[in-house]
Amino acid sequence: MAEFECFPDHIRKAVLEHISPDENVEMCFIAGSSLSLNKDFVVITSKRVMVVDERTMGYLGKLYVNIKENVLIENIESIEIYKSPINRLFGQASMGLKVDRYKYLINNGSAGEINKAAKLINEIKQRSVKDE
Numbered sequence: 259m260a261e262f263e264c265f266p267d268h269i270r271k272a273v274l275e276h277i278s279p280d281e282n283v284e285m286c287f288i289a290g291s292s293l294s295l296n297k298d299f300v301v302i303t304s305k306r307v308m309v310v311d312e313r314t315m316g317y318l319g320k321l322y323v324n325i326k327e328n329v330l331i332e333n334i335e336s337i338e339i340y341k342s343p344i345n346r347l348f349g350q351a352s353m354g355l356k357v358d359r360y361k362y363l364i365n366n367g368s369a370g371e372i373n374k375a376a377k378l379i380n381e382i383k384q385r386s387v388k389d390e
Contacts, residue, residue, distance in 0.1 A: 260286045260287050260288055261286070262283045262286045262301065265286065265299055265301075266312075268312075268321070268323050269299050269310055269312070269323060271323075272310055272323040272325065273299075273301050273308055273310060276308065276325060276328060277303055277305070277306065277308075278305070280304075281303040281304050281305050281306070282303060282304045283301060283302075283303055284302050284303060284304055284378055284382070285301075285302040285374065285375060285378055286299070286300060286301045286302070287300050287367055287368065287371040287375070288300070288367070289309075289364050289365060289366055289367030289368075289371075289372075290311070290364075290365050290366050290367075296311060296312075297311065297312070298310070298311050298326065298364065298365070299311065300364055300367065300375070302375060302378055302379065302382075304382060305330060305331060305332075305382075306328060306329060306330050306331060307327065307328075307329045307331065307334075307355060307362075307364075307375075307379065308325065308327060308328050308329075309325075309326040309327040309362075309364055310323055310324065310325055310326065311323075311324050311326055312324070327355075327362045327364075329355055329357060329362050331379055331382050331383055331386065332383070332386055333357045333358075334355050334356065334357055334379065334383065335356045335357060335358070336356045337353060337354070337355055337356070337376045337379060337380070338353070338354040338356070338361075339351050339352070339353050339354075339372055339373065339376060340352045340353070340354065341369065345366065345369070348366075349368065349369050350366045350367060350368060350369055350372075351367060351368075351369040351372040351373070352364060352365045352366060352367070352372070353367070353372050353375065353376060355379075
């Protein structure tokens with residue numbers, strides 16, 4: 259599991275701009291790194307799951323931060339964990355977060371981190387149900 263403070267400054271800044279002051283970062287990890295060079299920075303707070311990546315702006319080569327997913331945990335209906343043959347080979351898994359009729363995917367994370375993330379999301383969801 260990665261430490262939020264170790265994420266690049268521009269990634270941390272983008273995440274902090276999109277969360278409320280009363281949210282705590284509960285878990286972070288890096289996914290999407292099996293065969294592609296692109297990394298997804300996954301941040302789970304006390305209220306949401308965010309997936310952030312870096313993109314290059316055209317031929318200028320300028321990096322910018324892209325918020326791929328920003329899902330409120332209270333809206334997540336179910337969580338599915340997938341392990342393709344390539345995922346198994348690399349010790350990885352993918353996670354689908356079902357919201358309404360849409361499924362958000364977190365691809366190619368460490369299988370252990372994906373399992374911990376799913377458990378944490380369910381625990382946060384249970385806490386929010388008890389608080390209501």
